[in-house]
Amino acid sequence: MIKDITIGQYIPADTPVHNLDPRSKIIITFVFITALFLVNTFFGYIYILAFMGIALGLSKISPKYLFRGLKPLVFIIVLTAILNIFMTEGEIIYKLWKLTITKEGLIQAAFMCIRLVFLITGASLLTLTTSPIALTDGIEKLLNPFKKIGVPAHELAMMMTIALRFIPTLLEETDKIMKAQMARGADFESGNMIARAKAMVPLLVPLFISAFRRADELAMAMEARCYRGGDKRTRMKQLKFEMRDIYASIITIAFGGLIIWSRF
């Protein structure tokens, strides 16, 4: 069952969005999110929609993948809507016992839900078009300037790369351990919440010990190949800013300008 979970929803393709430098994509995503929080009218969302539309069109990602990312969050979106509808004070439209629905509440709920949907789909577009390895490469490069103040950029990126490499392995292992413990009579599904929480311990301990054994072996293998940290390390794929990154930046700056302009 665990195997059904796809991690890193990366969909490889050869499109202008996929081929952008991961650094540009990370920065653009941050600008997009900031812009999203700057929007203060429904009209402003038109620009957001247009920007998303351009990015989505160029990336040739089917919108169905974007909406798939929303599924696990339906609960939180609905909760947001309900809380906003009932908790906002204003002109009362409908009253049921102590619950009141206000006009402002409905507007606020719609506004928050739209923001949330854009937030999630915008972030998924980054992970859908960027492989996890490219993403960590980009993060390492972006963190480089902070090395001077003691941020261990290379080490963090290396940890991320190793961790990403081991997640599928450990997922398989979790599945095996669960089955093995179930064969010994472990019960992960029944009982009250405290019993179910406690049932996790026999799963975590073996997983943990096996992970540390792997860490030992990997450290030894890296040492044997003369791993000496990030200094003077060369890479197989060099990141390079190209013309398309400049075009993307121009579009993003224009988009940011429009959003700020739409506030007034």
Place this chain on the structure above:
Amino acid sequence: MKKTVFLVQAALIAAVYATITIALAPISYGQLQVRVSEALTVLPFFTPAAIPGLFVGCIIANIFGGGGPIDIIFGSLATLVAAYLSYKMKRKWLVPIPPILINGVVIGYVLHYLYGMPLIPSMLWVTLGQTMACYIIGYPLMNVLERYKDRIFSLR
């Protein structure tokens, strides 16, 4: 050797954290969401490698979680600070306190800011979930790992 072992141990702690978050994501107890992987926040008690490990694990888990960059940045920074404070705790029963309080406040605020939820209830809600993960799963985990700590965590 020590430096590489530290780095790799941290990486594997990150991998375990992310794996558990992803594998057990559907497990929630009715209204109360318990992130089982938060039980691993007891690890700084055994090894300082858990501080960057939990941080990176939380970044990865939140990237896949889909909460967006705000969740990725603030959630992970909260975990980093909490892990450091747990590492500084000298008494065993105090170790789960920082992740409970810091996440309760920070994540509660993030929920309030992102989803417009009422501030105090969402903080209490997160704190309760964290308490479940850290004391009911994390604390027994700490007791079991303590028995094997010399064999597991030793930096050769």
